[in-house]
Amino acid sequence: MAVKIISPGLSTTVQDLGRPGYYHLGIPLSGGMDRFALRAANMLVGNDESAAVLEAVFMGPEVEFTTAATVAVTGASLPPKLNGAELATWEAFPVRPGDRLSFGFLKSGARVYIAVSGGIDVPVTLGSRSTYTLGALGGHEGRALKAGDELPLGEGTGGKGTGGKGSLPEALRRQPGNPAELRMLPGLYWHRITAEAGKQFFADTWKVAPEADRIGYRFKGGTPLDFVPREQPFGAGSNPSNIVDACYPYGSIQVPGGTEPIVLHRDAVSGGGYMMLGCVISADMDLIGQLQPHSPARFTEVSMDQALAARHDRKAALARLRAHLGR
Amino acid sequence: MAQILSPLPGTFYRSASPDQPPFKADGDDVAVGDVIGLIEVMKSFHEVKSDVAGKNVQFVTDNEEPVMAGAVLADLS
Numbered sequence: 001m002a003v004k005i006i007s008p009g010l011s012t013t014v015q016d017l018g019r020p021g022y023y024h025l026g027i028p029l030s031g032g033m034d035r036f037a038l039r040a041a042n043m044l045v046g047n048d049e050s051a052a053v054l055e056a057v058f059m060g061p062e063v064e065f066t067t068a069a070t071v072a073v074t075g076a077s078l079p080p081k082l083n084g085a086e087l088a089t090w091e092a093f094p095v096r097p098g099d100r101l102s103f104g105f106l107k108s109g110a111r112v113y114i115a116v117s118g119g120i121d122v123p124v125t126l127g128s129r130s131t132y133t134l135g136a137l138g139g140h141e142g143r144a145l146k147a148g149d150e151l152p153l154g155e156g157t158g159g160k161g162t163g164g165k166g167s168l169p170e171a172l173r174r175q176p177g178n179p180a181e182l183r184m185l186p187g188l189y190w191h192r193i194t195a196e197a198g199k200q201f202f203a204d205t206w207k208v209a210p211e212a213d214r215i216g217y218r219f220k221g222g223t224p225l226d227f228v229p230r231e232q233p234f235g236a237g238s239n240p241s242n243i244v245d246a247c248y249p250y251g252s253i254q255v256p257g258g259t260e261p262i263v264l265h266r267d268a269v270s271g272g273g274y275m276m277l278g279c280v281i282s283a284d285m286d287l288i289g290q291l292q293p294h295s296p297a298r299f300t301e302v303s304m305d306q307a308l309a310a311r312h313d314r315k316a317a318l319a320r321l322r323a324h325l326g327r
Numbered sequence: 328m329a330q331i332l333s334p335l336p337g338t339f340y341r342s343a344s345p346d347q348p349p350f351k352a353d354g355d356d357v358a359v360g361d362v363i364g365l366i367e368v369m370k371s372f373h374e375v376k377s378d379v380a381g382k383n384v385q386f387v388t389d390n391e392e393p394v395m396a397g398a399v400l401a402d403l404s
Contacts, residue, residue, distance in 0.1 A: 010335060105334070106335075106336065106395075110336075208370070210393075211369060211371040292396075
């Protein structure tokens, strides 16, 4: 009852919905970068939505199954292949002992979620099976997977999946647009930049920097920020983008040196000395997880009411997915 | 004609560092497993190894050029 890693891809980790409740101690949320896709993968194979799956970025792993199971791949368009034959994403398929799952070239998006019926049964650490590689916590030995690793599977033989309905319709999936639109709520430090700089921040089209990862997504190619002059307070660094150390929320946008915004994501640090423009709203954080290097993105200002309405919309989309799969 | 494709999105480099010669010059032969360049993504560099053999390699992606996964890096004859 296991999944064997034949080759790990670029960086493949065990993730579930995350590890909330410890961020004040410096331990980040972790969990899937695109949790909608993660939930969908689990639903397709009949798992609880919070079961642990494999998250692979840009390049798929090759794995072998030692048991019969139901498998689904969601998220990016990274074509799965079972024993070399190409299959669809967002669709459940059966595997037999000895079958090998590999992947073709990435077509769009960035991350796939590979759910196996029963779930990946690594030990629960601080309430989650998610891997936090910087802290060597959770997942399989606290690290990205390597060739030769064997991951145990939990109980469960696979549920209804797509029930012969084929892959999930496009309308029930979610992919970033081109450019991606990231809605953000300006925050406590917005007053630190000039009104002109604020306008320009929303007017510019930014590009994902190649170093973007699970800790944070860096964007480049926009106009450097102009700060309102001030005498830096005691305890703040000398750069105008510095503040007296503060808590960093999930989704917060810091701009070190005023040049390249960084949106903190699932494996982020919890505090530091950079001012934050505000936060990308929770409804749009999944989209960031599907952005490739060099892909364009824009930030759009929203109010708290609009952010809450967007969160409500995402809950409704999840409800439609559950209804489609008869859950 | 065989092609060498990028396995990853990122930034393509033809040499190990700016003061080093390229892994392969245009016109070189390529054997299976030869390193033909690097892709930089997520703060690390990944070797691109050819899974095809051929002669007279011609690069179609420039040094330091952004690439998508599956992009043609070089042609072989």
